Amino acid sequence: MLARPGEKVKIKVKVNGIWYEREVEPRKLLVHFLRDDLGLTGTKIGCDTSTCGACTVLMNGKSVKSCTVLAVQADGAEITTIEDGDGKLRAIQEAFKENFALQCGYCTPGMIMQSYYLLSENPSPSEEEIREGLHGNICRCTGYQNIVKAVQDASRRLVKQ
Ligand code: FES
Numbered sequence: 001m002l003a004r005p006g007e008k009v010k011i012k013v014k015v016n017g018i019w020y021e022r023e024v025e026p027r028k029l030l031v032h033f034l035r036d037d038l039g040l041t042g043t044k045i046g047c048d049t050s051t052c053g054a055c056t057v058l059m060n061g062k063s064v065k066s067c068t069v070l071a072v073q074a075d076g077a078e079i080t081t082i083e084d085g086d087g088k089l090r091a092i093q094e095a096f097k098e099n100f101a102l103q104c105g106y107c108t109p110g111m112i113m114q115s116y117y118l119l120s121e122n123p124s125p126s127e128e129e130i131r132e133g134l135h136g137n138i139c140r141c142t143g144y145q146n147i148v149k150a151v152q153d154a155s156r157r158l159v160k161q
């Protein structure tokens with residue numbers, strides 16, 4: 001796709017079950033598209049350099065760091081963010097809340113989206129697999145212990161469903 005400087009490109013993206021059509025600059029990152037164009041500010045920006053995982057969303061069912069994806073690359077894709085009303089996502093959110101798996105909460109949307117992906121791939125992960133699955137998401141507050149417990153709790157809840 002070629003665009004002149006300043007020229008915008010039309011994209012169509014399905015986010016949390018709703019199709020959106022917008023014109024974006026080709027250099028716009030997916031995280032900025034979600035937050036600034038769609039007002040979905042649950043997805044956070046921690047580093048902007050693909051290190052922290054705060055911006056994690058699902059793209060066609062796979063977790064991606066939305067600060068490393070251009071909005072134009074999401075053209076035609078299905079994106080799931082922390083705002084989605086899906087029951088599985090709600091169960092993970094409840095597990096995080098009840099296990100005190102957050103303090104400031106800044107990393108939490110990304111942690112939950114990565115946990116969602118992890119549990120989709122592996123519904124009953126071991127502690128080691130959880131730690132491995134979340135290694136790209138950084139939390140500065142909790143020490144990870146309760147995050148691991150929350151994912152174990154979410155796994156039990158979802159297996160029962
Ligand atoms: S903001 Fe994307 S990985 Fe940190």
Ligand code: FES
Nearest residue numbers: 103105139140141
């Ligand atoms: S709860 Fe504060 S960064 Fe994780």
